[in-house]
Amino acid sequence: MPNVEETYDIVVVGAGHAGCEAALACARLGLETIMFTVSVDSIALMPCNPNIGGSSKGHLVRELDALGGEMGKNIDKTFIQSKMLNQSKGPAVHSLRAQADKQEYTRQMRCTLENTDHLTIRQAEVTEIMAEHGQIKGVKTFSGAVYHAKAVILATGTYLKARCIYGDVSMYTGPNGLQAANYLTESLVKNGIEMYRFKTGTPARVDRRSIDFSKMEEQFGDERVVPFSFSTDPESVQKDQVSCWLTYTNEETHQIIRANLDRSPLFSGAIEGTGPRYCPSIEDKVVKFPDKNRHQVFVEPEGLYTNEMYLGGMSSSLPEDVQYAMYRTVPGLENVKIVRNAYAIEYDCINSRQLKPTLEFKAIQGLFSGGQFNGSSGYEEAAVQGFMAGVNASMKVLGREPYVLDRSQAYIGVLIDDLVTKENHEPYRMMTSRAEYRLLLRQDNADLRLREIGHEIGLVSDEDYERVLQKQRDIEAETERLEKTTVGASPKVQEFLERHGSTLLKTGATMAELVRRPELDYFSLAEIDKTRPQLPADTAEQVNINMKYEGYLKRQQQQVTQFKKLENKKLDIDFDYSTVKSLRREAVQKLNLYKPSSIGQASRISGVSPADISVLLVHLEQMRHGQRGQEI
Known part of the structure; x- marks a missing residue:
């Protein structure tokens, strides 16, 4: 009996957060796209925490939205609590975080996908990639069906050879007991792709009716x-x-954990994969921070129509009996009933240095990848990679130039640059501290930074683009008005200043000068500003931030200018660095391994020193003047 054979422009393997964004981007650009999943019911599944956003992750979601992605729209439809984090700190680290109704999040995303033109959803396990002479040709499924394509995007999440473990229990399944994908790894290895084994974990889900909330601190939304x-x-x-x-763990909790470490597969050697440093299990926390007598536990609802509650901060792979014992030492959880055990999951992913900044494999033309398959962690990190992989796969098929966001443009640029230029031996998590230009890359100005690029790609409508252009014009007009509007030392003004602990005026001052005073801001000055226009809240926020942080913003912009100079010095990715005299041996090895596309990227590779960069710059200059015959 002959096998099924079909042809598409683009194949997307996986329907998690990366796969959804990749498939939507490709289909919305008019390309015939098919998205494979081991279970249609697992589309946009949230197998771990029931929230979107958070510190630095909120930045990623808003940037994704500004470019034309879907995650931000979907969480706006399905959130049950929303909070702007870090409001006591500066605007660079403000991050939006929303609790999701997990089932509704999945339903709404599936509805969007199913009603998108040019997109086909297929429940089947992809077991093989087909490539010839370094060029992708398509994929093959477990049934033997062949799907020809001009580009393939791998977004397999934590499903490749997945194994869920707690104590002595080991199940060869994906998250939430779903089917694992056990065959694709072999095909990838045969095609020369280097694989890693990573691990992540999740805490128990418990029955709301068994919790005593009177012993916990209630957390409200904004x-x-x-x-x-x-x-x-x-x-x-x-x-x-x-x-x-x-609520919080306590010393009794920690004693139970320490007494049972020999039964934890994390410490017994039963788990091979490397876990995320910045999202450790409760066992890791107790071992690595022995001086801490308590750790936070966030008790979060999984949705409006379920009694399941998520115990954030208590991820574990300890045996079932130990889980009951330790959870029941926590205030409010003394009589807790577990609905789903905590477990660790280990899975296959790639060494991401094999990727170009476009997220295309260096060795296989037309093969792209995104998400946890690239060695990252988190729904948000996955979604933005899937989106960029989808955009660049589409650009390749359409014969257009690829899009690469650099570190000065977006957190997305920082994330992808870190993945492709740095040694990542554990799941990568985005953090604000990783972004050198975070005062410029705030979550509040993502539209001003990236809407134009989204419009140019073709994923932001004319209407949305015009809206951000109007916002920009309003900000500029209001800034100019504040610089020109003066107030005198009238009794009303002096009384206002005195009430706000601000120095009284001896002569007139511009409104801009008053905004820049630490104890005042644009919003409080509305009381004495007679000519102020009515502006949308987000526009007014930009005016305030731009004025109050003007000096810092200008300084960071100057740093970006210097950064761009190095980024614009391009390198040939096929160049052999052993031909450059005076380069240290380690630098030659690392540069030949990573094949950077610019001097800037080369400077961020571990093992390449500032002295090595100076040598490369001299060599580039010599090439420019024709002193050597070989281009770098």
Whole structure:
């Protein structure tokens, strides 16, 4: 009996957060796209924490939205609590975080996908990639069906040879007991792709009815909700929110964990994979921070129509009996009933240095990848990679130039650059500290930074683009007005200044000068500003931030200018660095391994020193003047 053979422009393997964004980007650009999943019911599944955003991750979601992605819109439809984190700190680290109704999040994303033109969803396991002479040709499924394609995007998440483990129990399944993908790894290795084995984990889900909330601290959402998507009407997200709860482990909890470490597969050697340093299990926390007598436990609802609660901060792979014992030492959880055990999951992923900054494999033309398959962690990190892989796969098929965001443009640029230029021996997590230009890359200005690029790609509508252009014009006009508007030392003004602990005026001052005073801001000055126009809240926020941080922003912009000079000095990715005299041996090895596309990228490779970069710059200059015959 002959096998099925079909042809598409693009194949997407996986329907998690990376696969969804990749498939939507390709289909919305008019390319015939097919997305494979081991289970249609697992589309946009949230197998771990029930939230989107958080510190630095909120930046990624808003950048994704500004470019034309879907995650921000979807969480705006399905959140049950929303909070802007770090509001006591500066605007660079403000991050939006929303609790999701997990089932509704999946339903809404599936609805969007199923109603997108040019997109086909197929439940089948992809077991083989087909490539000839370094060029992707398509994929083959477990049944033997062949799907020819001009580009393939791998977004397999944590499903490749997945194994879920707690104590002595080991199950060869994907997250939440779903089917693992056990065959694709072999095909990838045969095609010369280097694989890693990584591990992540998740805490128990427990029955809400068995929790004593009176012993916990109630956590409320923001009074005024800020939407994730720049396209969402802010009024549409002002709704009743559910509470989350905070409690803590204690010394009794820690004693139980320490007494059973020999039964933890993390410490017994039963788990081979490397775990995420910045999202450790409770066993890791107790061992690595012995001086801490308690750790936070966030008790979060999984949705509006379920009694399952998520115990954030207590990820574990300890045996079932130990899980019951340790959870029941936590205030409020003394009589807790477990619905789903905590477990660790290990899975196959790639060494991401094999990728170009476009997320295309260096060795196989037309093969792209995104998400946890690239060695990262988190829904948000996955989504932005899937989106960029989808955009660049589409650009390749359409014969257009690829899009690469650099470190000065977006957190997305930082994330992808870190993945392709640095040694990543553990799941990569985005953090604000990784972004050198974080004062410029705030979550509040993602639309001003990236809407134009999204419009140019073809994923942001004319209407949304015009909206951000108007916002820019309003910011500039209001900034100019503040610089020119003066106030005198009238009794009303002096009384206002005295009330706010600000120095009284001896002569007149511009409104801009007053905004820049530490104890005042654009919003408080509305009381004495008679000619102020009515501006949308997000526009007013930009005016305030730009004025108050003007000096810092200018300084960081100067740093970006220097950074761009190195990024614009391009390198040939096929160049042999052993031909450059005076380069240290380690630098030659690392440069030949990573094949950087620019001097800037070369400078961020571990093992390449500033002295090596100086040698490369001299060599480039010599090439420019024709002193050597070989181009670098």
